[in-house]
Amino acid sequence: MENKRVYFDNAATTMVDRRVLEHMLPFFSEHYGNASSLHLEGIKAYQVVEWSRNQLAQLVQAQPEEIYFTSGGTESNNFAIKGLARSSKKRHIITSPIEHPAVLKTAQSLAREGFTLSFLPIDNKGIVKVEELESMITPNTLLVSVMLGNNEVGTIQPLKELSLITRSKGVLLHSDAVQAVGNMPVDVKDLGVDLMSISAHKFYGPKGIGALFVRKGTNLLPLLDGGEHEQGKRSGTYNTPGIAGLGKACEIALQEMDEFVPRISTLRDDLINKILHQIPEAYINGDLKNRLPGNVHLSLPYVEGEALLLRLDDAGFAVSTGSACSAHNLKISHVLKAMSTDVLCAQGSLRISLGRHNKQEDIDAFVQVLADVARDLRQMSPLYRASKEGDRHV
Amino acid sequence: MYNEIILDHFRKPRNVGVIEDADGVGEVGNAVCGDMMTFYLKVKDDCIVDARYQTFGCGAAIAVSSMVSEMIKGKKIQEVMEMTHKDVSNMLGGLPPQKEHCSNLGIDAVKKAIEDYRAKKACNNTSAVQK
Structure with missing residues (x-):
């Protein structure tokens, strides 16, 4: 491990x-x-x-x-x-x-x-x-x-x-x-x-x-x-x-703001780009410009957030999710709901919040693991299978 | 939050997959509630000879489907029909209270697959008689 x-x-x-x-x-x-x-x-x-x-x-x-x-x-x-x-x-x-x-x-x-x-x-x-x-x-x-x-x-x-x-x-x-x-x-x-x-x-x-x-x-x-x-x-x-x-x-x-904000924002944008390029059907929630320097919030349709979180945790990454299953009240995030996020996207949501200690290599390693975990969980998702069959029928 | 048995089944789910020529298929849940499970069964002489599933859901939902697949393999249909969600929860060493409903899902999906099998069988028998 x-x-x-x-x-x-x-x-x-x-x-x-x-x-x-x-x-x-x-x-x-x-x-x-x-x-x-x-x-x-x-x-x-x-x-x-x-x-x-x-x-x-x-x-x-x-x-x-x-x-x-x-x-x-x-x-x-x-x-x-x-x-x-x-x-x-x-x-x-x-x-x-x-x-x-x-x-x-x-x-x-x-x-x-x-x-x-x-x-x-x-x-x-x-x-x-x-x-x-x-x-x-x-x-x-x-x-x-x-x-x-x-x-x-x-x-x-x-x-x-x-x-x-x-x-x-x-x-x-x-x-x-x-x-x-x-x-x-x-x-x-x-x-x-x-x-x-x-x-x-x-x-x-x-x-x-x-x-x-x-x-x-x-x-x-x-x-x-x-x-x-x-x-x-x-x-x-x-x-x-x-x-x-x-x-x-x-x-x-105050002393480090000028160094910290551009550095974290660059890491954030790199992570967003890599997710969008390397993980099929991944979707970034929120606004790409008016965004906290360290925030990446994404949805992976067909998989559930808590399962994603636990698999990532096993692989060494601590992240957060807004899925219903992870919440104590079993309701999807009120924020995603208010944004009228598609329910499938809301269930498969992940929040990655970067901080001062995070490095480029962490980003690169994460995207690799996320791609594997997403593929693995989609492989066992009936919703993913249904969507692919739907594609075939079209 | 989850005990080691649940985590083990979540990390290494047993019997995942689809049986293309299944004798019975049962699907429960939906994306809105965050859990969905589809069970596929092969039946021979009233005995479940193979069980596969696909699951969309949280750690508990995945662990439940894995455990249920192991519990029903090789069992007589009648035995499986008598299983309850409590049996599944017990085999998993107890689910967290807010996840207890996930154990229903596994049992419900299997029973639905058995009903599907029975309906198909009845239908086949009828068509055989008609011939």
């Missing part, structure tokens, strides 16, 4: 960068003070919290006081949406059908409390239809929440165009940007977002730490009451090792 592993699931989580880990370690047992304490131990902890806040603010072009640390993407999305809902009398929220469950379920939870939800339609490439937004906004609309980079098919949403509309209508714009921040240039001023969710473990930082960007002057109420940390908006003792790690991950992302 092959021992070498190739990790192609960087959209799920990334490996903590060695430099990040080293930066975190002293904050466990050396500078272990509570960042709210006034003694030296506390000051050391406080300093790293503020240093990290600055790093993140620089990475996304925000002001440090606009950054609130949270436990990660899920909390940030809950905080943004529920926090705003509690601070306003407006009762209408617009989101998209391809959001992460941390946004969708949060919005649905508010709908059960009496909020009205509307969904901005998307096209079959997985991009929201900006032109539909204006007519959906009513005087009762509080918020539009649209993600920046889709976690499944990798599409980059037109936030800047959406913000021109939300601004002119006096509606707030939130974006779940956990897939994008640290992996591509993100500028809150340029995008025009009022709130933005960030997660460290999506860009080589630790799990369990994230942040919410909240534009100055935006009123939102806290979810967690307690010791009034983070300007009273997010109570809870500072997770200093996590925050230190997030800060370091931001610093590295």
